[in-house]
Amino acid sequence: MPEPTESTPIEIAPSLPRPALPGTVVVRESPEDLIDAIAADLYFQAVACVRAFGDYHLALSGGSTPEPLYARLMYDPAYRALPWKRTHLWIVDERRVPFDDERSNFRMIRDTLVDHSDIPPEQVHPMPATADDADVRYEAQLREHLGWRDKGHDRLDFVVLGMGADGHTASLFPRSPALDADGRLVVLNDGPTVTPPPRITMTLPFLNASRFLGVMVTGEKKRATLARVIASRGPRAASPEERIRELPITGLAPLAGELRWYLDRAACPGESSKLKAQSSNEGV
Numbered sequence: 469m470p471e472p473t474e475s476t477p478i479e480i481a482p483s484l485p486r487p488a489l490p491g492t493v494v495v496r497e498s499p500e501d502l503i504d505a506i507a508a509d510l511y512f513q514a515v516a517c518v519r520a521f522g523d524y525h526l527a528l529s530g531g532s533t534p535e536p537l538y539a540r541l542m543y544d545p546a547y548r549a550l551p552w553k554r555t556h557l558w559i560v561d562e563r564r565v566p567f568d569d570e571r572s573n574f575r576m577i578r579d580t581l582v583d584h585s586d587i588p589p590e591q592v593h594p595m596p597a598t599a600d601d602a603d604v605r606y607e608a609q610l611r612e613h614l615g616w617r618d619k620g621h622d623r624l625d626f627v628v629l630g631m632g633a634d635g636h637t638a639s640l641f642p643r644s645p646a647l648d649a650d651g652r653l654v655v656l657n658d659g660p661t662v663t664p665p666p667r668i669t670m671t672l673p674f675l676n677a678s679r680f681l682g683v684m685v686t687g688e689k690k691r692a693t694l695a696r697v698i699a700s701r702g703p704r705a706a707s708p709e710e711r712i713r714e715l716p717i718t719g720l721a722p723l724a725g726e727l728r729w730y731l732d733r734a735a736c737p738g739e740s741s742k743l744k745a746q747s748s749n750e751g752v
């Protein structure tokens with residue numbers, strides 16, 4: 469590394485690409501480094517919310533991307549002091565299958581995190597996935613528990629989200645009925661664009677009321693979708709309604725909260741040629 473001179477500013481962070489996404493963007497070299505970044509933010513928010521409100525409302529997604537994050541929160545001593553006893557754990561979306569089905573998001577979250585934490589069982593809120601009125605019941609639970617907070621603070625504090633290659637987030641799939649949910653916190657979702665089985669999901673307006681939305685995207689398989697997300701806001705952009713119908717993740721826009729993307733380098737658009745050049749330089 470060259471010696472810093474007057475004309476070369478001191479590098480305070482590695483110069484990684486920073487895709488032009490709305491909100492703030494955190495990029496780390498590897499998925500492991502990225503977990504440190506989101507875990508630290510999740511922890512910081514937990515401490516701040518418990519201090520301010522006495523509790524912390526955390527909502528987790530399923531999928532393969534955040535699973536190592538949930539495991540890290542359990543085994544890494546850096547996060548041992550997470551205030552689980554003051555945490556309410558919610559599920560962002562669910563497949564309408566029993567909890568012992570391997571496709572159940574709650575099953576993964578229970579096995580990776582809940583069973584290893586000291587979170588009180590009454591503060592763990594799985595979606596009643598197979599009930600006919602699962603959406604209505606979950607919405608009622610959310611209103612009941614968040615209703616203890618003062619008006620304006622009655623919202624989720626931290627939500628972990630992912631992104632599918634088709635641009636879905638939570639179980640909000642392109643052109644699916646859940647995108648039209650009006651005034652609802654949670655809805656059922658199904659249809660030709662919904663990857664089976666049928667789903668139950670938090671809605672965009674409810675997610676956008678949250679204090680902090682953290683979207684984790686890793687791996688080169690998601691790169692093209694991130695490029696579409698960026699292009700969808702460019703000069704040839706469609707109307708916001710059309711854009712959200714085609715790429716639901718672009719509907720994430722917290723009203724008074726923060727949207728933060730957590731990307732590893734492989735997921736960043738424009739990285740493929742650089743990575744190839746880099747690896748041939750390194751003789752890999």
Ligand code: 6PG
Pocket residue numbers: 529530531532533534560561562563573629630631632636637638639
């Ligand atoms: C789910 C999620 C969903 C997920 C994306 C990405 O239930 O699967 O809530 O929105 O975040 O499909 O999934 P991967 O992390 O497995 O790529």
